[in-house]
Amino acid sequence: xxxxxxxxxxxxxxxxxxxxxxxxxxxxxxxxxxxxxxxxxxxxxxxxxxxxxxxxxxxxxxxxxxxxxxxxxxxxxxxxxxxxxxxxxxxxxxxxxxxxxxxxxxxxxxxxxxxxxxxxxxxxxxxxxxxxxxxxxxxxxxxxxxxxxxxxxxxxxxxxxxxxxxxxxxxxxxxxxxxxxxxxxxxxxxxxxxxxxxxxxxxxxxxxxxxxxxxxxxxxxxxxxxxxxxxxxxxxxxxxxxxxxxxxxxxxxxxxxxxxxxxxxxxxxxxxxxxxxxxxxxxxxxxxxxxxxxxxxxxxxxxxxxxxxxxxxxxxxxxxxxxxxxxxxxxxxxxxxxxxxxxxxxxxxxxxxxxxxxxxxxxxxxxxxxxxxxxxxxxxxxxxxxxxxxxxxxxxxxxxxxxxxxxxxxxxxxxxxxxxxxxxxxxxxxxxxxxxxxxxxxxxxxxxxxxxxxxxxxxxxxxxxxxxxxxx
Numbered sequence: 019x020x021x022x023x024x025x026x027x028x029x030x031x032x033x034x035x036x037x038x039x040x041x042x043x044x045x046x047x048x049x050x051x052x053x054x055x056x057x058x059x060x061x062x063x064x065x066x067x068x069x070x071x072x073x074x075x076x077x078x079x080x081x082x083x084x085x086x087x088x089x090x091x092x093x094x095x096x097x098x099x100x101x102x103x104x105x106x107x108x109x110x111x112x113x114x115x116x117x118x119x120x121x122x123x124x125x126x127x128x129x130x131x132x133x134x135x136x137x138x139x140x141x142x143x144x145x146x147x148x149x150x151x152x153x154x155x156x157x158x159x160x161x162x163x164x165x166x167x168x169x170x171x172x173x174x175x176x177x178x179x180x181x182x183x184x185x186x187x188x189x190x191x192x193x194x195x196x197x198x199x200x201x202x203x204x205x206x207x208x209x210x211x212x213x214x215x216x217x218x219x220x221x222x223x224x225x226x227x228x229x230x231x232x233x234x235x236x237x238x239x240x241x242x243x244x245x246x247x248x249x250x251x252x253x254x255x256x257x258x259x260x261x262x263x264x265x266x267x268x269x270x271x272x273x274x275x276x277x278x279x280x281x282x283x284x285x286x287x288x289x290x291x292x293x294x295x296x297x298x299x300x301x302x303x304x305x306x307x308x309x310x311x312x313x314x315x316x317x318x319x320x321x322x323x324x325x326x327x328x329x330x331x332x333x334x335x336x337x338x339x340x341x342x343x344x345x346x347x348x349x350x351x352x353x354x355x356x357x358x359x360x361x362x363x364x365x366x367x368x369x370x371x372x373x374x375x376x377x378x379x380x381x382x383x384x385x386x387x388x389x390x391x392x393x394x395x396x397x398x399x400x401x402x403x404x405x406x407x408x409x410x411x412x413x414x415x416x417x418x419x420x421x422x423x424x425x426x427x428x429x430x431x432x433x434x435x436x437x438x439x440x441x442x443x444x445x446x447x448x449x450x451x452x453x454x455x456x457x458x459x460x461x462x463x464x465x466x467x468x469x470x471x472x473x474x475x476x477x478x479x480x481x482x483x484x485x486x487x488x489x490x
Contacts, residue, residue, distance in 0.1 A: 019053045019054070019145045019146065019481075019484055019485070019488065020053070020054045020055075020056075020142065020143065020144045020145045020146070021045070021048060021053060021054070021055045021056070021144060021145065021146045021147075021148055021484065022055075022056050022057075022058060022133075022142070022144035022146070022147050022148065023041055023044070023045050023055065023056065023057045023058070023148050023150070024057075024058050024130075024133050024147055024148065024149045024150065024154045024157055025037065025038075025040075025041035025057065025058075025059055025149075025150045025151075025153075025154060026059065026060065026116065026117075026126065026129070026150070026151065026153035026154065027041065027059060027116060028041035028042040028057050028059050028102070029041075029042030029043070030042065030069065030097070031059060031062075031065050031069055031102065031104075032059060032060075032062045032064060032065060032116060034116050034117070036181065036263070036395070036397055037150060037151060037181050039263075039265070039266070039397065040150070040179075040181070040230070040263055041057060041059070041150060042057075043264070043265075043266045043473050044264075044473055044476065044477060044480065045057055045100055046098060046099075046100060046473070047264070047472075047473035047474050047476070047477035048477045048480060048481060049099060049100060050474065050477070051477055051478070051481050053481065053484075054142075055100065056100065056101040056102070056103065056142060056144075057100065057101070057102050057103070058102070058103040058104070058105065058133050058136065059102070059103075059104060059105070060104070060105050060106075060110070060111045060125075060129055061091070061093060061104035061105060061106040061107075061111055062111050062112075062113075062116060063111065063112040063113055063114065064114070064115070064116070065104075069095070069097075072095040072096070072097065073093040073094065073095040073104060074093065074094050074095065075091065075092075075093055076092040076093060076094055076139065076140065077091075077092050077139050078090065078091045078092070079092065079135060079136075079139060081128060081131050081132045081135050082131060082199060083124065083127055083128050083131065083197060083199070084127075084195065084196055084197050084198060084199035085199070088107060088109075088110075088128055089107055090105060090106065090107055090128075090132045090135070090136075091104075091105075091106030091107070092104070092105065092106070092136055092139060092140070093106060094140075101142075103136065103140065105129055105132045105133065105136070107128060107132075110124070110125040110128055110129075111125070117153075123187070123189050123193055123197055123216075124197050126152075126153045126154070126156070126187070126216075127156060127193075127197050127198055129153070129154070130153075130154055130155075130156040130157045130160060131156070131160055133147075133154070133157055134157060134160055134161060134164075134165050134171075137170070137171070138170065143170065143174075144174060145173070145174065145175065145484075145488055146174070146175045146176070146177055146484050146487065146488070147161070147174060147175075147176050147177070148177045148178075148179065149176065149177065149178045149179070149220065149224070150178075150179050150181060151179070151180070151181050151182065151185065151217075152185055152186050152187030152216045152217045152220075153187070154178075154220075155178065155187055155216040155217050155219055155220035156198065156216055156219060156220075157176065157220075158176035158178060158219070158220050158223040158224040158225075159200070159207055159208065159216075159219040159220065159222075159223050161174065161176055161223070162207075162223045163200060163201070163204050163207075175225045175226075175484075175487045175488065176223065176224045176225050176226075177224060177225065177226045177227075177228060177483070177484075177487070178220040178221070178224035178226070178227050178228070179227075179228045179229065179230065180217070180227065180228070180229045180230075180234075180238070180394075181229075181230055181394060181395075182394055183217070183238050183243070183244060183245055183247060183394075184245050186215050186216065186217040186218070186245065186246075186247065187215065187216030187217055188213045188214070188215050188216075189213065189214050189216075190213065190214065191205075191209070191212075191213070191214055193214050194208065194209075194214050198214075207219050207222050207223060208222075210246075210247075210250065211246060215247075217247065218247065218250055221247070221250055221251065221254055222250070222254075224257070225257065225487055225490075226257050226259065226483060226487055227251075227254060227257055227258045227259070228258075228259050228260065228261050228480075228483070229258070229259075229260045229261075229394065230260070230261070230262070230263045230394045230395035230416060231260050231261075231262045231263070231394060231395045231396075231415050231416030231418075231419045231420075232260035232261070232262065232419055233260065233414070233415050233416065233418045233419050234260055234393075234394045234395065234415040234416060235258055235259060235260025236260070237392075237414070237415060238251055239251055239252055239255070243392060259483060261476055261479045261480060261483070262395065262416055262419050262420065262471075262476060263395040263397060263416065263476060264400070264471050264472050264473035264474070264475060264476040264477075265397055265400045265401055265404065265471055265472070265473070266473065267404070267472045267473075267474075270377070270380070270401050270404050270405070271404070272289070272290075272381060272404065272405050272406070272467075275377055275381070277373070277374045277377035277378060278293050278296070278377060278378055278381045278382075279292070279293070279296055280292035280293050280296065282406070283467070284406075284463075284464050284467035284468055287406055287460065287463055287464070287467075290381065290382075290405070290406055290463070293378065293381040293382040293405075294310065294382045294383070294384070295382075296378065296382060297310065297341060297378050297379065297381075297382030297383065298310070298339075298382075300375075300378065301341055301366035301368075302362075302363065302366065303339045303341070303363055303364070303366055304339060304363035304364060306337070306339070308337045308338055308339065308450075308453075309338055309339075309383075309384035309385050309449070309450060309453045310338070310339045310340070310341055310382065310383045310384050310385070311333070311338055311339070311340050311341070311383060311384070311385045311386070311387050311446075312340075312341045312342075312343075312379040312380065312382075312383030312385070312386045312387070312402070312407060313326070313340065313341070313342045313343070313344065313386075313387050313388075314343045314344060314376045314379055314380070314386075314398055315344045315388065315398065316344055316345070316346045317344050317345060317346030317347055317350035317351055317354070318346045318347055318350070319347070319391065320390060320391045320392050320393075321346075321388075321389075321390050321391070322388070322389035322390045322391055322412060322437075322442075323350045323353075324439075325389045325437070325438070325439045325442045326387065326389065326442075327350075327353055328439035329439045329440070329442065329443045329446075330357060331357075332443065333443070333446055334357075334361050334364050334365065336446075336447075336450060338364075338446075338450065339363075339364050339365070339366075340357075340364065340365045340366065340367075341366050341379050341382070341383055342354050342358075342365070342366065342367045342368070343367075343368045343370075343371070343372065343375055343376055343379055344369070344370075344371070345369050345370050345371060351369055354367045354369075355367060355369070380401050380402050380404070380405040380407055381405040381407070383402070383407050384407060384408065384453060385407065385408050385409075385410060385446075385449050385450075385453070386398065386399065386402035386407045386408065386409045386410070387409075387410050387446070388402075388409055388410065388411045388412075388417065389410065389411065389412045389434075389442045390411070390412055390414060390415075390417060391412070391414070391437055392414055392415060393411075393412075393414055393415040393416055393417050394415050394416060395415060395416030396411075396415065396416045396417050396420070399411055399416075399417055399420055399421055399431070400420055400469075400471040402466075403420075403421075403430060403431065403466040403467065403469055403471070404466075404467065404471070405467075406463035406464075406466055406467050407466075408424070408430075408431050408432065408449060408462055408463070408466065409421050409430075409431040409432070410431065410432045410433075410434075410442070410445045410446060410449055411431065411432075411433055412433070412434055412435070412437060412442070413433050413434065413435050417433075418433070420469075420471060421433055424448070424449075424452060424462060425448070428465060429462065429465070430462070430465050430466045430469055431466065432445040432446075432448055432449050433445065
């Protein structure tokens, strides 16, 4: 099969979050199954020069953005056997940052139309176009409205993945004619609750809808999680499927990771103690036999920071040390900064995102705290388990699907159900109790490290979905 991934970001070229990891890693896993999988993203200003040097200019064309005709350059680069296509327009993409501009709607209307126009000029006709999040949601809409019956476009199937339903691409009705160029008799595809909703358009027109975990697939049918889209999703359940994300097992490998000085494996975990010592030294934490809790996250409400704030000092007073890495809302940054000042040697905080330090926390911490209010999939809990660090998570989305409580058989972490600080605290206390039993804790570490959250496992399910779609 031939699959084209359309995404607003993909590692290693452009990244702002988990979407880039998926778009950069999943195609490699699908290609390893014997399929031709390629990727198309915008040509952002932020793409490093060393990667730009790998790009080859193919052609320049014009793309319709409603009544406008805009320049579009097409570039290609091959990296690790994968072909990456780049859509160039300096007005839209030569900016500092990927998103958050006043004209984001117009920028990604252009990108989506350009992806389909590009197919006329490259030596690749996909069987499936796999689109990701609202930035590419108009591709299945445009395909159904304008391209489906054009020569060379017949038989293409569209898959749309919802990574985070909170971000939907909602705009006023004026964009339908002014930017999108969608005829009024097709307005029903995009209109929803008095707005133009790009994600709703993809839900209507894509052949399959996927989410990034099985639990999230049924959670978004509930108004609590769906941010208003539950009514349309309930009517499209027949084409909705949840597939758990994976992580890059080459990038996150405790046996070869260049970011840590001491390597270890599930057969020989002795190096993990050395990683803990290294983390203590780097973050200037107090030495001791008690556990270290790691937190690597964005400081935003839905990550469960409010629960951590409620009982943080109580946990510190249990003799536990914290290694915290992240950034986000100022109220949470100020909280962690204050805790680090109040408890020197017990709490270490680094604001921002430092990939090297995140790997050291995954490898050197004993426990990883991730009490999210909502979590479509979550990757950090998988990364922590890859390094033998026990996750404590709330049972939601992909956290429910990947972490089994250690109170039962074959547990690989600790879970709690309700969004309640005392329930989270109880899970912490259970983890600390088990940490005191060296034999039991080492058995837990090995169970975690034996879990398979590689992209290979997820790719098998995606390939099965593609094949099912092509047989229809």
